Amino acid sequence: MKDRIEIVASGFGGQGVVRLGQIVGEAGVKQGLRVAMLKSHGTEMRGGYVRSQVVLSKDAIDSPICESPDYFIALSSAAYERFKDTVPNDGIILYDPALVEKIDETLNCTQKAFPAKTLSMENFDKPLFANTLVLGVVAKIIDVLDKDMVLDSILKIIPKFHENNKKAFQIGYDYTF
Amino acid sequence: MKRFLETGNFAITEGAILVGCRFFAGYPITPATELAEAMSLRLPQEGGIYLQAEDECAAMHLCIGASLGGYKAMTATSGPGFILYADPYGWALGCECPVVVLNSGRVGPVSGITGAPGQGEFYLMRYPTHGGNFETICLAPNSAQECMAMTVEAFYLSERFRMPVSVLADQLITDGFEDISVPENDAEMKEMGFRVWPRKIHQGPDFYPVTDELDIPPVVLGQNTGALCSDWTPTEEGYDIEEVEAHHKHAYRLIYKVRNNRHIFNHLYEKVHMDDDPDLVVVSYGTPSRVVNTAVKKARSNGLKVGALRLINLWPFPDEHFSLNTKYLVVELNWDGELVREVQRAAPKDSDVHFLGTCGDLPTVPRLTETFEKILKGQPLQRIGWEVEAW
Numbered sequence A: 001m002k003d004r005i006e007i008v009a010s011g012f013g014g015q016g017v018v019r020l021g022q023i024v025g026e027a028g029v030k031q032g033l034r035v036a037m038l039k040s041h042g043t044e045m046r047g048g049y050v051r052s053q054v055v056l057s058k059d060a061i062d063s064p065i066c067e068s069p070d071y072f073i074a075l076s077s078a079a080y081e082r083f084k085d086t087v088p089n090d091g092i093i094l095y096d097p098a099l100v101e102k103i104d105e106t107l108n109c110t111q112k113a114f115p116a117k118t119l120s121m122e123n124f125d126k127p128l129f130a131n132t133l134v135l136g137v138v139a140k141i142i143d144v145l146d147k148d149m150v151l152d153s154i155l156k157i158i159p160k161f162h163e164n165n166k167k168a169f170q171i172g173y174d175y176t177f
Numbered sequence B: 001m002k003r004f005l006e007t008g009n010f011a012i013t014e015g016a017i018l019v020g021c022r023f024f025a026g027y028p029i030t031p032a033t034e035l036a037e038a039m040s041l042r043l044p045q046e047g048g049i050y051l052q053a054e055d056e057c058a059a060m061h062l063c064i065g066a067s068l069g070g071y072k073a074m075t076a077t078s079g080p081g082f083i084l085y086a087d088p089y090g091w092a093l094g095c096e097c098p099v100v101v102l103n104s105g106r107v108g109p110v111s112g113i114t115g116a117p118g119q120g121e122f123y124l125m126r127y128p129t130h131g132g133n134f135e136t137i138c139l140a141p142n143s144a145q146e147c148m149a150m151t152v153e154a155f156y157l158s159e160r161f162r163m164p165v166s167v168l169a170d171q172l173i174t175d176g177f178e179d180i181s182v183p184e185n186d187a188e189m190k191e192m193g194f195r196v197w198p199r200k201i202h203q204g205p206d207f208y209p210v211t212d213e214l215d216i217p218p219v220v221l222g223q224n225t226g227a228l229c230s231d232w233t234p235t236e237e238g239y240d241i242e243e244v245e246a247h248h249k250h251a252y253r254l255i256y257k258v259r260n261n262r263h264i265f266n267h268l269y270e271k272v273h274m275d276d277d278p279d280l281v282v283v284s285y286g287t288p289s290r291v292v293n294t295a296v297k298k299a300r301s302n303g304l305k306v307g308a309l310r311l312i313n314l315w316p317f318p319d320e321h322f323s324l325n326t327k328y329l330v331v332e333l334n335w336d337g338e339l340v341r342e343v344q345r346a347a348p349k350d351s352d353v354h355f356l357g358t359c360g361d362l363p364t365v366p367r368l369t370e371t372f373e374k375i376l377k378g379q380p381l382q383r384i385g386w387e388v389e390a391w
Helices: A017-030 A077-086 A116-124 A127-141 A147-157 A162-174 B008-018 B033-045 B056-068 B079-094 B122-126 B144-161 B171-175 B186-191 B244-259 B288-301 B339-346 B365-376
Strands: A004-012 A034-041 A049-057 A071-074 A092-095 A110-113 B002-007 B021-026 B049-052 B072-077 B099-107 B113-117 B137-139 B164-170 B177-182 B269-272 B280-284 B306-311 B313-315 B327-332 B352-357
Touching (some): A004 A077, A017 A034, A017 A049, A017 A127, A017 B177, A049 A077, A092 A127, A116 A127, A116 A162, A127 A147, A127 A162, B002 B008, B008 B021, B008 B033, B008 B099, B008 B144, B008 B164, B008 B171, B008 B177, B033 B049, B033 B072, B033 B171, B056 B079, B072 B079, B079 B099, B079 B122, B079 B164, B079 B244, B099 B144, B099 B171, B113 B171, B137 B144, B164 B171, B269 B288, B280 B288, B280 B339, B280 B365, B288 B306, B288 B327, B288 B365, B352 B365
Parallel strands (some): A004 A071, B021 B049, B072 B099, B137 B164, B327 B352
Antiparallel strands (some): A004 A049, A034 B177, B002 B177, B099 B113, B137 B313
8 A cells, every 4th residue: 555545536516525535534444544534615505616635544644635646536527627637647537427528638647437427327217326336436446445344434424225325336346447 | 442534523522522521602603513513412412511602702601601600611613703702702811711712714804715724813812802911822733633632631721720722723624534533431531641620619718819820720600609700800809890909910810820831731732853953944833734744754855954843832822942043934824924923023033934825725745845945045935926925
């Protein structure tokens, strides 16, 4: 494991960006890691800009800021544009093509399109489970995270719809790019 | 020890409850709303009282009432609410009521930016009320875990000094999540360095002695003693009066009980790479210090002789840390420069004091590193956009 792993998720309010960061962080705590997770948001409850920054480390964390995220989960075009250039060459951008319309082909990092919203509509007839689908992919691509710990954290932090969340998580986890 | 991924607001609540806080009155405000929410859930579970007041002024007055009723009491807010404490803060100082006051800084002035951290109340924490003739104690944590520790410490100090003690946090640590360890028994609290002072009750007859002594129990109403809660000057016997000599004696106590007993809390600071008289000392408090620490460690690995000084005890200002005649860079979450003024005053006259301020966001490591290099090379700092580096 690297000294510190930085994960940024950003989109707009109501998508579960904070929840997503919280679940990744909770899994980190369960795995005995040190965790810092900052959330920044506008004044609106829904629709405003939101960002979660998660740092995972074996040691105490000094700066809680993700200046060069190893993983960036983009859930809106605005978020993508704002943070895409902070991702280093060995970093990964995970984005939902239904939400991020235009991709910057000049970036050197790996970019993975994951149709979370579409998959949620196909499997559950509503976009509600897009977030859990994304977490399935996150559990797969972030090496340090333990799959079961992420799922446990989802079930702990989201008190409702456990069966659908388990199903969505597995679909995300099994998705092949 | 239980571990959680939780907010600083949670950590503060649990810390307060651990040391016997059983009364909270407040008015919700981002980024301290979740603290009120947590208190409203947790206090009734512990047999305590949670009250949402009609405004912040009333909230702190209620805390004073609770303190006079024998409770360990606390209130919490952010900058726009903290200014409404001005009146009751004076009462709590003057009547020597232990109360813990938390301020989670956001960007000001006025409502400013709710969801972003700010450090605009450095001086307000020193002068939270009018009139002068008092000292204040303020502690500034830089993580969720330290929020808990400093809340615990604030309760300890407020009982021993018989006065309100404030904790100055910011949006990033009260709203942000971190892994937090919560002790489950006395042994674990001791292991974490938590100090606890139980509420004691003054039995008279000298309720307001003219002395700088600590550990004079607070006045508690209904204990077969007279007691005073007045906006006038208390006499030693506990009557109120408007009279010059009595007020001189009172002011002496309010100032010197703190100034003469700083050894109780002046160990609250952190130094990183400060053992070899660094060429540049980076001074900060609160969350910016965490980025500063990362940048200083990086600068050291690049051969720059830079050290970091983080103040936890902000007030009374710890002048003793600034005896080194060297270069200083003060990093703050504001553009006007507040802490930097105190550093300029406390540092030797011919030392070189610089300022780097940001508004609403922490400075980045590259920005700090570049600034260190410029200062060490003697290059002038410049105004970058709106952000003032030159001082």
